[in-house]
Amino acid sequence: MKLSGEAKLLRIFIGESDKWRGRPLYEAIVLEAKARGLAGATVFKGFMGFGAHSRVHTAKILQLSEDLPVMVEIVDTEEKIQAFLPVLDEMVREGLVTLEKVEVIRYQARKGE
Template sequence: MIDMRGEGSLLAVVALGGGIGALARYGIAHAMPTREIPWATLITNVIGCLLIGILMVLITEVWTAHRLLRPFLGVGVLGGFTTFSTYAVEVRGLLASGNYPIAFGYLFGTVIAALAAVLVGCGAHGSSPVPSPGKESDMSYSRTEMRLSIILGQDDLWHHKPKYQEIVKRARAAGLSGASVWRGVEGYGASAHIHTTRLLDLADGLPLLVVAVDTEERIRGFLDGIGELLTEATVTLEGVERVHFTEDRP
């Protein structure tokens, strides 16, 4: 029998996504029948590449995505939506009919437009703001504090909810000055199996890093109260010096 929690679930979501993507492509092709220039296929592939670029940014930098989300959206929906085979057949048809300018324009134009769309999609998340020139800042040091670092898997659960969410929730309730969760893009643990954010992989078990900084007393007190959440985690404590920056006012 197929393990629906492993390869079976992967095949199921890819098949479902592929069907959805193919139906969307059919809708565009039906709305834009091919004439001299196959606009429907060109537009479909460019839109698909744009969405792939956006998706890769979201799943690697913004979301902590479910392990099946990328195969469903990337391989399934967008894989079924875009089409290389139709593109190749249309280029061959244009060449066979002797329409060489359009054939070569379509051949190379699709590649250029698709790559440009991916770059636009990858840059759609925005960039960091540029600081205003001419402003200085004051820097001050606080007393030495302690940094708590917790490494755990994104699929580790506590009462059917992600453990990292429970840790952050408890950190806030404990009055810690702040807690952040950072997502790893690749790594391995005791199983020696490499987990990665690459589009074609399941991305299960990716590492997460939860970081909190506060006084040693607060950090140790907080750590004592969350022991049940850390049975499979790696925990480190380090002394750090907090630096404060304040902007000079004219």
């Protein structure tokens, strides 16, 4: 797959304990993005954060949380991202979804892969 120049960056902010059909939501989003042929997705786990409910979730030892913040990033063409948004809308019941323009400098697999 070739991806270069102008693209879109989709960010999904959810909780670690959020579920979709019995599996972690972040995992379900990544697998769905892969199944739909998007260029790539990465999941980041946060150490601390809060969202719409203003509850602080933290990884501090004295305040262990089982629902740490999670961010999923997906980069692809605007057309593919726009086609994925209705699917994402069904999956993400609570969280924040952002979209921004990015410029892809390099997207390349190793030869033979």
